Amino acid sequence: MSRFKYTHGGGVLTEEQRQFYEDNGYIIIRNNVNPALLDEVRQRFIDICDGKVDPGFMTVMKDPSLKNKGVKGEYLINKIQDWLFDEVLFKYAIDKPVTDVISSIVGPNITAAHSMLINKPPDSDPGASLHPLHQDLHYFPFRPADRIAASWTAMERVDEKNGCLYVIPGSHKGQLYPHSYPEGYKNKLYHGVHGLDHLPKVNVVMEKGDTVFFHPILLHGSGPNYTKGFRKAISVHYADSNCYFIDVKGTTQENISQEVEKIAAKRGAVGISFENVWKSKSRLVTGTPGNFQNFDSHL
Numbered sequence: 001m002s003r004f005k006y007t008h009g010g011g012v013l014t015e016e017q018r019q020f021y022e023d024n025g026y027i028i029i030r031n032n033v034n035p036a037l038l039d040e041v042r043q044r045f046i047d048i049c050d051g052k053v054d055p056g057f058m059t060v061m062k063d064p065s066l067k068n069k070g071v072k073g074e075y076l077i078n079k080i081q082d083w084l085f086d087e088v089l090f091k092y093a094i095d096k097p098v099t100d101v102i103s104s105i106v107g108p109n110i111t112a113a114h115s116m117l118i119n120k121p122p123d124s125d126p127g128a129s130l131h132p133l134h135q136d137l138h139y140f141p142f143r144p145a146d147r148i149a150a151s152w153t154a155m156e157r158v159d160e161k162n163g164c165l166y167v168i169p170g171s172h173k174g175q176l177y178p179h180s181y182p183e184g185y186k187n188k189l190y191h192g193v194h195g196l197d198h199l200p201k202v203n204v205v206m207e208k209g210d211t212v213f214f215h216p217i218l219l220h221g222s223g224p225n226y227t228k229g230f231r232k233a234i235s236v237h238y239a240d241s242n243c244y245f246i247d248v249k250g251t252t253q254e255n256i257s258q259e260v261e262k263i264a265a266k267r268g269a270v271g272i273s274f275e276n277v278w279k280s281k282s283r284l285v286t287g288t289p290g291n292f293q294n295f296d297s298h299l
């Protein structure tokens with residue numbers, strides 16, 4: 001039997017890198033994404049924030065502590081998600097240095113399921129700019145968890161001062177915990193787990209172009225941006241296209257599924273299921289189409 005459970009053989013990751021991911025639930029690849037691509041996606045983000053590009057199907061979110069402060073554009077918008085059908089931002093999702101590592105984790109048939117560009121503007125309240133401790137699997141009605149992985153690439157240096165990611169190494173071997181909103185500021189859909197803040201964290205300090213790949217059960221979050229600059233990162237969650245969908249009714253994920261269905265209905269997709277929301281947001285990257293590709297109506 002293979003000693004590897006969380007990674008896929010025959011890819012670009014060395015045995016040592018695979019072992020690190022197996023043990024810790026994440027791996028950082030330094031200097032992974034070309035800075036020119038990151039500059040292009042940064043400009044696209046700014047153009048969407050400034051209304052120069054129609055966001056269409058994308059979700060554009062504002063920092064709740066800056067909404068009434070008279071700031072605009074990238075000084076106000078803290079996240080754009082669901083951009084896989086934007087041909088500029090999609091270049092990141094299909095960037096070979098990213099997808100090569102992803103295929104070493106999820107295998108050769110890859111669907112990009114979730115997409116985000118996360119911005120921490122300056123002067124945000126620390127309570128609004130942090131991302132509470134959470135597990136990404138909470139959001140996903142597909143399995144198995146081991147065939148799902150995130151890529152998260154720093155678009156500028158990220159450290160403790162501007163809100164880098166932190167992770168709890170090895171927590172991917174544990175369970176999926178119940179999630180709900182934290183006290184204080186509420187960023188839409190930023191659910192967190194409670195009572196685990198005592199666990200030892202590792203800050204993931206990265207330079208522009210470094211990518212961290214991580215497992216969807218890994219406990220992680222990010223701190224506030226205390227600086228006068230921005231903190232931007234681009235992230236995609238990939239799944240083996242053959243992942244299967246589960247019914248989350250009666251599970252800890254029922255709260256997120258109801259919230260997501262309500263938001264979709266408000267945007268006009270009345271009656272769409274949590275499962276079909278995910279299918280409509282996703283896009284095949286490479287390999288054979290699978291269980292995400294049988295519903296093609298975008299929200």
Ligand SMILES: O=C(O)CCC(=O)C(=O)O
Nearest residue numbers: 118131136220221222233
């Ligand atoms: O970029 C961040 O600050 C946090 C991102 C994150 O953890 C997530 O969206 O799952």
